[in-house]
Amino acid sequence: MSFNSLPFLIFLPVVVAVDRFMPQKYRWIWLLASSYFFYMYWNPWLIVLLLITTLVSYSAALLMERYPCRKKLLLALTLSVCLGILAFFKYFNFFADTVLTVSNFLTGRSDSFFIDILLPIGISFYTFQTLSYVIDVYRGDFKAERHLGWYALFVVYFPQLVAGPIEPPGKLLPQLKSERRADAEDIRAGIRLLLCGFFRKCAVADLLGIYVNKVYANTSEAGAFAVLCAGAMFCLQIYCDFAGYSEIAAGSARLMGIRLTRNFDRPYTSQSPSEYFRRWHISLNRWFTQYLYIPLGGSRRGKWCRMLNTLIVFALCGLWHGASWTYVLWGLYSAACVILDSTFKRNIRNERPLAVLTRRVLMFIFYIPAGLMFRASSVGEIGVIFSRLIFGWETGIDVSFSQMGINGLTLALILLTITAMARLYDWGNYDLPPAKDDTDTARRVLSAALIITIIAISWLALLETEAAAGFAYFQF
Amino acid sequence: MSGSVILESPVIIALYALAAFLLIFDRVKRDTHGIFTYAAGAIVLGATAYAVLTGASLREAALALLIYLVFIMGVKK
Numbered sequence: 001m002s003f004n005s006l007p008f009l010i011f012l013p014v015v016v017a018v019d020r021f022m023p024q025k026y027r028w029i030w031l032l033a034s035s036y037f038f039y040m041y042w043n044p045w046l047i048v049l050l051l052i053t054t055l056v057s058y059s060a061a062l063l064m065e066r067y068p069c070r071k072k073l074l075l076a077l078t079l080s081v082c083l084g085i086l087a088f089f090k091y092f093n094f095f096a097d098t099v100l101t102v103s104n105f106l107t108g109r110s111d112s113f114f115i116d117i118l119l120p121i122g123i124s125f126y127t128f129q130t131l132s133y134v135i136d137v138y139r140g141d142f143k144a145e146r147h148l149g150w151y152a153l154f155v156v157y158f159p160q161l162v163a164g165p166i167e168p169p170g171k172l173l174p175q176l177k178s179e180r181r182a183d184a185e186d187i188r189a190g191i192r193l194l195l196c197g198f199f200r201k202c203a204v205a206d207l208l209g210i211y212v213n214k215v216y217a218n219t220s221e222a223g224a225f226a227v228l229c230a231g232a233m234f235c236l237q238i239y240c241d242f243a244g245y246s247e248i249a250a251g252s253a254r255l256m257g258i259r260l261t262r263n264f265d266r267p268y269t270s271q272s273p274s275e276y277f278r279r280w281h282i283s284l285n286r287w288f289t290q291y292l293y294i295p296l297g298g299s300r301r302g303k304w305c306r307m308l309n310t311l312i313v314f315a316l317c318g319l320w321h322g323a324s325w326t327y328v329l330w331g332l333y334s335a336a337c338v339i340l341d342s343t344f345k346r347n348i349r350n351e352r353p354l355a356v357l358t359r360r361v362l363m364f365i366f367y368i369p370a371g372l373m374f375r376a377s378s379v380g381e382i383g384v385i386f387s388r389l390i391f392g393w394e395t396g397i398d399v400s401f402s403q404m405g406i407n408g409l410t411l412a413l414i415l416l417t418i419t420a421m422a423r424l425y426d427w428g429n430y431d432l433p434p435a436k437d438d439t440d441t442a443r444r445v446l447s448a449a450l451i452i453t454i455i456a457i458s459w460l461a462l463l464e465t466e467a468a469a470g471f472a473y474f475q476f
Numbered sequence: 477m478s479g480s481v482i483l484e485s486p487v488i489i490a491l492y493a494l495a496a497f498l499l500i501f502d503r504v505k506r507d508t509h510g511i512f513t514y515a516a517g518a519i520v521l522g523a524t525a526y527a528v529l530t531g532a533s534l535r536e537a538a539l540a541l542l543i544y545l546v547f548i549m550g551v552k553k
Contacts, residue, residue, distance in 0.1 A: 442510025
């Protein structure tokens, strides 16, 4: 069930209302059943993989505590099973196709091979969450959960099941088991977060997506300015899509008294690539840092080792996003940015407002190529789009705008939605301070009313143009 | 913006101007308990509904509401 669908708008209030009055002893049954229902709504058979992952990681963690001398073997087995499932369902065709392309190139043949495998929704997210649990138990950082019901709920808790945030067991499991329920402040914060999330998704991301799609529908004809605008708009689209999803997830959980990790912290105010990745998809970057970058040696073994580790982590992070070389290229480009930044960062510290603004703008421009790569459907398309970006300047700006279908009204709409989205940061704060006075309360109430109306209008407008889209990160 | 229902309707423009005035008034005047902000909100939503009913496109309506949203979120008393 997608967050931006009518069934979810019925499902969430029902789950929250029943959860509020459910005795603690039975709470896990209700939330677990609801979460399985939420997941099975797409395809009931996908639950089998989720159950296998749950049972394997649960048993492995218990056995690690019972037989400490077999810990390594159990960890290796769990990693093989969980990553094996992920590798088969997500990467089999990708690897097979890559091997076949190389062999065709060497032998001059033109064989093709493809198995129609259904990609289970959210598999990368729940696999990483279960791995973080098993690795934490292996390291002795977390005690294995004995109750299968609570553990299964930790794996499948519906607000963060299909697109994160990837929660560490030490943060989510104790909250799930706690008797604490949502208070009035939690309810207010939950509703605010839900509204912010829906606004980002329906009013900003889906709107920008219409114009980005027009450029990508005919890349060979696109002017350089259209490509540049599409890159910039896609950066904002993917941010609003995923940050919107994360806010809806956090808002839904907060209505049940559970606080999820803040996944985005204004990434486009970053002044450097390193800062950008500390603010973007925080839970995934934390996962890669804790469970891959630091075990590889991090930055402790000298400059060259740090560069190599950064390259490995970003290439895998790119591959995590999808089984395509476009994502690997995106990862390598990001790694190159981070390496350059960490190599030269001592020379660019200047805290004057103009310098800060310049660095922020440069950072955004620097990131447009990454957006263009991330959105492309193949390496060939990346080549076409970059050639248009370099050689397509003979096409005028007015022609570029008409290629994207942008007129005066839509341009104003785009600029205003982006401004409103930027202003939402304070309003959608996870812990907004109480209103100072009655006027402040009135402003918040009016903002909420306007946001609800804009979401409704955007939804209707998008349905009218059939441009309402699913969440981009579901495919990962 | 030729063909804009909102810009070509004096009634709708007057209602939006009144709402803007009330918002600014509430910002300047103290001890109003936010009553003018609520009134402005009701006027904006009512005027937008009227605009849509008289033929304004959904995008036009969204644009008007966004202007008020940005304005309200930017106001610090």
